[in-house]
Amino acid sequence: MENEDINEFFNNNNQFLRNVAVDNVIFGYHEKELKVLLQQPIPLDKWTVTGGYIKRTESIDEAASRIAFQRTGLAGLFFQQFRSFGTPTRGKDGGLTAAHLKEMTGVDVPEDSWIFDYFVSVAFYTLTEFSKVAPTKGELEADCQWWPVSELPPMMFDHAMIVAEALKALRLHIAHYPIGYELLEEKFTLPEIHSLYETILGKSLDDRNFSKRLMATGIIIKLNETKKIGAHRSPFLYKFDKEKYEEGLKSGVALAF
Amino acid sequence: MENEDINEFFNNNNQFLRNVAVDNVIFGYHEKELKVLLQQPIPLDKWTVTGGYIKRTESIDEAASRIAFQRTGLAGLFFQQFRSFGTPTRGKDGGLTAAHLKEMTGVDVPEDSWIFDYFVSVAFYTLTEFSKVAPTKGELEADCQWWPVSELPPMMFDHAMIVAEALKALRLHIAHYPIGYELLEEKFTLPEIHSLYETILGKSLDDRNFSKRLMATGIIIKLNETKKIGAHRSPFLYKFDKEKYEEGLKSGVALAF
DNA sequence: CAAATAGTGTCTTTTAGACATTATTAA
DNA sequence: TTAATAATGTCTAAAAGACACTATTTG
Numbered sequence: 257m258e259n260e261d262i263n264e265f266f267n268n269n270n271q272f273l274r275n276v277a278v279d280n281v282i283f284g285y286h287e288k289e290l291k292v293l294l295q296q297p298i299p300l301d302k303w304t305v306t307g308g309y310i311k312r313t314e315s316i317d318e319a320a321s322r323i324a325f326q327r328t329g330l331a332g333l334f335f336q337q338f339r340s341f342g343t344p345t346r347g348k349d350g351g352l353t354a355a356h357l358k359e360m361t362g363v364d365v366p367e368d369s370w371i372f373d374y375f376v377s378v379a380f381y382t383l384t385e386f387s388k389v390a391p392t393k394g395e396l397e398a399d400c401q402w403w404p405v406s407e408l409p410p411m412m413f414d415h416a417m418i419v420a421e422a423l424k425a426l427r428l429h430i431a432h433y434p435i436g437y438e439l440l441e442e443k444f445t446l447p448e449i450h451s452l453y454e455t456i457l458g459k460s461l462d463d464r465n466f467s468k469r470l471m472a473t474g475i476i477i478k479l480n481e482t483k484k485i486g487a488h489r490s491p492f493l494y495k496f497d498k499e500k501y502e503e504g505l506k507s508g509v510a511l512a513f
Numbered sequence: 514m515e516n517e518d519i520n521e522f523f524n525n526n527n528q529f530l531r532n533v534a535v536d537n538v539i540f541g542y543h544e545k546e547l548k549v550l551l552q553q554p555i556p557l558d559k560w561t562v563t564g565g566y567i568k569r570t571e572s573i574d575e576a577a578s579r580i581a582f583q584r585t586g587l588a589g590l591f592f593q594q595f596r597s598f599g600t601p602t603r604g605k606d607g608g609l610t611a612a613h614l615k616e617m618t619g620v621d622v623p624e625d626s627w628i629f630d631y632f633v634s635v636a637f638y639t640l641t642e643f644s645k646v647a648p649t650k651g652e653l654e655a656d657c658q659w660w661p662v663s664e665l666p667p668m669m670f671d672h673a674m675i676v677a678e679a680l681k682a683l684r685l686h687i688a689h690y691p692i693g694y695e696l697l698e699e700k701f702t703l704p705e706i707h708s709l710y711e712t713i714l715g716k717s718l719d720d721r722n723f724s725k726r727l728m729a730t731g732i733i734i735k736l737n738e739t740k741k742i743g744a745h746r747s748p749f750l751y752k753f754d755k756e757k758y759e760e761g762l763k764s765g766v767a768l769a770f
Numbered sequence: 771c772a773a774a775t776a777g778t779g780t781c782t783t784t785t786a787g788a789c790a791t792t793a794t795t796a797a
Numbered sequence: 798t799t800a801a802t803a804a805t806g807t808c809t810a811a812a813a814g815a816c817a818c819t820a821t822t823t824g
Contacts, residue, residue, distance in 0.1 A: 275567075276533035276599075276633045310532075312631055316599035340597045340635045342533075342573035374569055376533045376635060378597045447776070464778065465814065488775040489821035512813095704803070721805065722787065745802040746794035769786095 259363055262396075266357070266365040272309035274370055278319045279307035279379045279415070280335070281422035282327060284386035285439040288451050289404050292419055293327060293384075293391055294411075296399040298356040302412040303403070305419060307377065308394075320380040327400060328389040334438040335382040338425035342376035346414045361396065381422040383438035430456055431512040434475050434504040437496045445483050445491035449476070453513065461513050473509050475500045516620055519653075523614070523622040529566035531627055535576045536564035536636045536672070537592070538679035539584060541643035541659060542696040545708050548659040549676055550584060550641075550648055551666070555613040556655040559669040562676060563657070564634065577637040584657060585646040591695040592639040595682035599633035603671050618653065638679040640695035687713055688769040691732050691761040694753045702740050702748035706733070710770065718770050730766050732757045 282293040282305075294303040306327045310319040316337070325331050352372070357365040365371075386402070393400035403409060405423060408416060429435065435456070436449050450466050470476060477497050482490035539550040539562075551560040563584045567576040573594070582588050609629075614622040622628075643659070650657035660666060662680060665673060686692065692713070693706050707723050727733060734754050739747035 273532035273631060273633065275530035310599065310633070313601055315601065316597060316633060337596065339594065340573060342567065342635065344570055344572065374530060376530065376567070376573060376633070378599065378633065378635075445776090462814075462816085463776085464816085467777080468779095469813090485775080485822085487773075487823040489777080491776055702803090719787075719789085720803090721789085724804085725806090726786090742795085742802080744796040744800075746804080748803055 259361070262361050262363045266363065266369045266371060269370065271311055273312060275373055276376045276378065277307060277309050278316055278323060279305050279341075279377045279418055280320050280323045281305045281379065281381040281419055282324060282384060282389075283381060283405075283422075283426065283439070284384045284389055284402060285452055285455065286386035286402070288455055289406070290423075290455050291386065291402040292405050292408070292422075293389070293400065294403050294409070295327070295393060295397045297352055297397055297412070298360060299398040300356075301410050303409050304412045304415045305379075305422075306400070316378050320378075320382070324382045324384075326394065327392055328384055329392060330384060330388060333382050333384055335380050336425070336429065337378065337380050339421055340376060340378045341414060341418065342374075343414075344374050346377075347372065347375055352412075357396075360398070377418070379418050379422065381426055383435065385439060385441060387441065427457060432508050432510070434473070434496070434501050434509050434511070437501055443479065443481070443483075443493040443495050445493060446470075447491055449494070457513060466513070469511065469513075473500075473504070473511060475504050475509065516618070519618050519620045523620065523626045523628060526627065528568060530569060532630055533633045533635065534564060534566050535573055535580060536562050536598075536634045536675055537577050537580045538562045538636065538638040538676055539581060539641055539646075540638060540662075540679075540683065540696070541641045541646055542709055542712065543643035543659070545712055547662045547680075547712050548643065549662050549665070549679075550646070550657065551660050551668075552584070552650060552654045553656040554609055554654055554669070555617060557613075558667050560660070560666050561669045561672045562679075565651075573635050577635075577639070581639045581641075583651065584649055585641055586649060587641060587645060590639050590641055592637050593682070593686065594635060594637050596678055597633060597635045598671060598675065599631075600671075601631050603634075604629065604632055609669075614653075617655070634675070636675055636679065638683055640692070642696055642698060644698070684714060689765050689767070691730070691753070691758050691766050691768070694758055700736065700738070700740075700750040700752050702750060703727075704748055706751070714770060716770075723770070726768065726770075730757075730761070730768060732761050732766065 284291045284293065293306055295306055296303050306323055308319065308323045310316060320335055324333055324335060354365040354367050391400045391402065405419065408419065436452055439452060440449060446467055450461065450463060453466065454460055475497055476494045479493045479495060481493045483493055484490055541548045541550065550563055552563055553560050563580055565576065565580045567573060571579065577592055581590050581592060611622040611624050648657045648659065662676065665676065693709055696709060697706060703724050707718065707720060710723065711717055732754055733751045736750045736752060738750045740750055741747055
């Protein structure tokens, strides 16, 4: 972005909706840990979930997808709106100032720029397969990287709560819909998906009961291949039955643990 | 509102947030029928759910409560945010025009007034006890009244979908949280709450299993009084155990039927 | 053969679901 | 006494939950 564009952006930009924006909590799973993609809007010690403004020409769903694409490089991800947040003070708590932006961009941002206004945030979460994501920071951000959900850095505004609520929504969701397709590699082992469920739910699940019930849904298929994991018995590989998975997303699957 | 206030309202009003508003689907239960409070913004054949703009000084929850209070006269109702709606065209479909407003208020409303803009709606539903509500139309509305959920009039914008989604959310909610406290009179009979559940869920529930499971939650208390209902056996009256009810709202109650 | 991890079945308890008879009230 | 509605318990089937041993792999 050129300086004049940045100027235009902060002044009387008419491309985006005022007073409403989208936040998107992007989850990834890696090494038995649930991670969330955070961005650092200013080179300070505070982070936010990924998010952005809504174009006048797009729906809120399109805005959420666009934001996920910009930060991950991936399209067609599974995403879900879970709640909206709106209090007059939510943008004020320890946030961005005109001085910070001046420092970052070299542009004088008016103290009364629309971006400092009261914003209602429509929040989504998005599921991604960690290894496919190339975290990409925006032009006005200092950084963008994965953080373990269990060890978040200091969060700006109400974003710690947004992550907590997203996780709550994901945990609720996992009992009713098939999760895992977007978080695992195409072929995975039973112990892998077992760990994923344990990680998301934050509790251990009996391995025998877990596989019994997961297999009973019919959404995963056992392959005639195994994965070599060193000096141990080789676990079988599985993949999702795409058709049953899609149907499960529509009509639901009972998988409460 | 005086004409100059109305003028101010439609022109450069700075009291409310732009591009975001609240819709509140107010449910009431009466004579074994679930009803929804609708308003008619223009004296035509189209209705909307109750809703309004968000003041710069209030949270979205406060806006939803305020709207419910304005339309019902009741404060402290149970309400729940369930989804946000936002597509660039949602305000355009068969809606309000400047001409309609001129006709209603006598004031010239600019074609480019902020109220015709793309609005993201944060939607809530609210539960009310029908008999306590005095439906009150707003100054800029033509009418406000109850409609059976099963026989809605022609709805403006995407409001038929908003009601459908609210009902879906209520049905999901009823399986996890105690519902009924806000919809029934203080003292009620088992057949009454049984009918309420059947109405909300849209299916019949075995009376023996229903009472067994409802009583097992402990959230209602049998009183030593009966209700006279004419030439029939008098049913016992019950009331909610306020403490257990509050706790159920917080930590959930399993009541899937 | 030792160490690590995968894979699998049975029994018990709990919950859900189907189902029918007796009791009360007032005309 | 009849017509209407309320109240209530048992049996069966299905699901959830607890639990432990055998199999495979490589060093």
